[in-house]
Amino acid sequence: MTDVDNGKAATGDAVLDRMLRGGIPRNRTVLVRGGPGTGKTTFGMQFLQEGLENDERCLFVSTEQTQSELRDSFSEFEFDLDHEELAVTTLHAVPDDGDEGRRLKLRTLEGNSAIDERDIPLTEKNVARHFQAAAGCDRLVFDSVSALQVLGENQELFRRELLELIQLFTKDLGATALFTAEDIDDSVLDFTTHGVIELRRERVNGDPHRFLEITKMRGVDHDTRTVEAEIESGGVRCAPSRRSQPPELKTHKHTSIGIDGLDSLCGGGLATGTGVLFEHDGHANMTALFGAMMHAALDKGYSIVLVPTIRMRPDSVRTILDGHDESLDHLLDEDRLFVIDMIGAWDETEDNVFGARESATGVRSVLDAIAGRAGDTPRLSLINADGMVNTLGTEDARAVRYAQEAHWLRSDDLLVHVHNPNVTGDRITGFYTNAAEQVLRTWITDNGLQYVSLKKSPCGFVGTTSLVEYTTEHPFLRVQDPPEDRENPYAE
Numbered sequence: 001m002t003d004v005d006n007g008k009a010a011t012g013d014a015v016l017d018r019m020l021r022g023g024i025p026r027n028r029t030v031l032v033r034g035g036p037g038t039g040k041t042t043f044g045m046q047f048l049q050e051g052l053e054n055d056e057r058c059l060f061v062s063t064e065q066t067q068s069e070l071r072d073s074f075s076e077f078e079f080d081l082d083h084e085e086l087a088v089t090t091l092h093a094v095p096d097d098g099d100e101g102r103r104l105k106l107r108t109l110e111g112n113s114a115i116d117e118r119d120i121p122l123t124e125k126n127v128a129r130h131f132q133a134a135a136g137c138d139r140l141v142f143d144s145v146s147a148l149q150v151l152g153e154n155q156e157l158f159r160r161e162l163l164e165l166i167q168l169f170t171k172d173l174g175a176t177a178l179f180t181a182e183d184i185d186d187s188v189l190d191f192t193t194h195g196v197i198e199l200r201r202e203r204v205n206g207d208p209h210r211f212l213e214i215t216k217m218r219g220v221d222h223d224t225r226t227v228e229a230e231i232e233s234g235g236v237r238c239a240p241s242r243r244s245q246p247p248e249l250k251t252h253k254h255t256s257i258g259i260d261g262l263d264s265l266c267g268g269g270l271a272t273g274t275g276v277l278f279e280h281d282g283h284a285n286m287t288a289l290f291g292a293m294m295h296a297a298l299d300k301g302y303s304i305v306l307v308p309t310i311r312m313r314p315d316s317v318r319t320i321l322d323g324h325d326e327s328l329d330h331l332l333d334e335d336r337l338f339v340i341d342m343i344g345a346w347d348e349t350e351d352n353v354f355g356a357r358e359s360a361t362g363v364r365s366v367l368d369a370i371a372g373r374a375g376d377t378p379r380l381s382l383i384n385a386d387g388m389v390n391t392l393g394t395e396d397a398r399a400v401r402y403a404q405e406a407h408w409l410r411s412d413d414l415l416v417h418v419h420n421p422n423v424t425g426d427r428i429t430g431f432y433t434n435a436a437e438q439v440l441r442t443w444i445t446d447n448g449l450q451y452v453s454l455k456k457s458p459c460g461f462v463g464t465t466s467l468v469e470y471t472t473e474h475p476f477l478r479v480q481d482p483p484e485d486r487e488n489p490y491a492e
Contacts, residue, residue: 009015009139011043011175012050015279017239019223025194026176029166031145031216034199036208036295039229044141044178045079047295052083056138059175062090064148078233080435085135090228110369127239140175145189149380194218211240221483226465243462251424252458253411258296259289261479262452263428265277267460272378273411274458275401277385277436278418281443284450287311287320289442290382292475295324297380297414298336305338305370305381307388309418313345339372342387360396360403363388367408378412379448385419385432389446394428401435405440442468 008023024047026029034040041062042383048058062070067090071081081088145162153316169177181189183200190196195217201210212229214222257268263269270276270293280286290312294304306376313421318328331337332352339346339353340363348355352373354366381404388397401417409415417436433439439456448467454460466480 009047010050011264012235013047013238015227015241016212017371019225019227019238020217021220021222024176024178025173025217027170027196029170029179029192029219030195030197031189031193032178032179032180032197032199033183033189033222035201037181038199038201038472040180040199041073041143042077042161042231043197043229043236044143044172045074045077047178048086048139048141049079051139051249052080052085053084055083058083058087058139059137059141060086060088061140061142063142063144066090076233079235088365105425130407133377139175140177141170141392142169142177142179142489144180144182146180155293159192162188162192175325187192190216206346211234213474222461223483254459255300255414256296257293258475259292259454259477259479260301261466261481263481265441265452265454265461265464265482266438266457270414270416271458272414273409274415274437275405275409275435276414276416277432278416279433279441279455280418280420281438282422283444284312284442286442287316288477290428291320291324292415292477293380293382294321295326295475298326298331301377302380303338303374304331304378305335305367305374305379305383306385307313307341307342307381308345309384309387310343312384313343314347324474328463335373336373340366342384342391344392356391358391360392360399363392363396363400367404371408378406378410378414380414381416383415383417385417386423389428394425395427398431401432405435 006268007026008017008020008024010017010023011020023216030284031472032040032043045060045384051058060070065073067088070088070090074081080086094128112420134145142165143167143282163446164357166177169175179189179193187189197213197214199210200213201208209231210231213226214224227240230237230239252274253272254267254269255272256263276291278286286309292441294306297304306312308316312320314328321328321331328337332339335352337352340356341353342356344356346353352370354369355365383404384403385397390401404415417432419429419432436456437458438460439454440452441455442450442452451465453465454462456462461482464482468479468480470476473480
């Protein structure tokens, strides 16, 4: 036997092994659950074939199919069912009403038993005799544990038998075991096994697809994202291998915004020279995020173009900037801050504060004036998209959005639109999402926790969700780091 990946048993699929941080923990039992046709049996045999590749001894126990049926099922696969280190047996579990109470017995489905009895108690000695190669086996698949539901009406007895079976396989026989089971809600199975891998079938736009999710793996910081599970001749292949484009296709740059976890989530920072969209639910407080973004931009020598939200009135912005040791009045005086007031809360008699314009043409003229005053310094444009839509209407808001990227956006500039999909129609939401190359979403759950998720991006941990929390130290905001080793997201 070869120790693989520091105490982990590789599954035979690179993506799943990465999700598991190397594979299934050795000498543990993992439940593979799913409905008919989701790939449970195939995945189990693939797990054993991977063990055979590493000179391990393997055992496949079927409680539902005879050996001839199994060979028919696997005829289209590249599995070596005749490998000298692979034992395949078929058994049926039945209740035993003996003097010691109901216990499980094993009954062979065909005449290939190594012992004479047809029904035998489920003990280490009998399992070792019957399975022949079981003693000291490295990997074991029990397909399926649903056959043990003969005790299902007695949950305590079922749990005891299951725990003894786990003890038998992992402790007494020294195996890493996979139990397969039908897609049933059974807390006993979930509680007693070390981990749970879910397989399911769903339709996507009317077409059938298989999906895999690791819902539990004790002691492992596993990837919780759902992947597709395609059935190929070599077994189950999980996809995608990465969710952001590879470095070879890099067409963007990114810049740090000073919040480590958020920078990591995005693959190094917000994308520059393209559009970024921040969606929110109307409950999440965005001001701390905006303050950190503005401070980081100013620290890098950027000027700021601000189309404020209703919460970002002058006093609020002044307080935010004061917290980052920046002065609102000084920034306005030094042509480092420009405000396009679409909410009517700012004094447009002040330098660099421009009142609302009611047409795309008017907003374009303001953007031209700002570009002239800001000169060659890079710009962070922080735009209240909802204010644009409500003031200009959808058509003019679209025209301004296109013009911003086509005429005023340079390779080092940051263009960030802030949008609440709940206050606009689906068409304008779809437009802003489509126009952006990087999309983040933040929201508050019913229990008051705030999260941020990367929904779309040329790099970064696409599909990952991180906790947001507020702190009393600069930058006053902490975003949970994405899991390590999920993939290399950096487009360098």
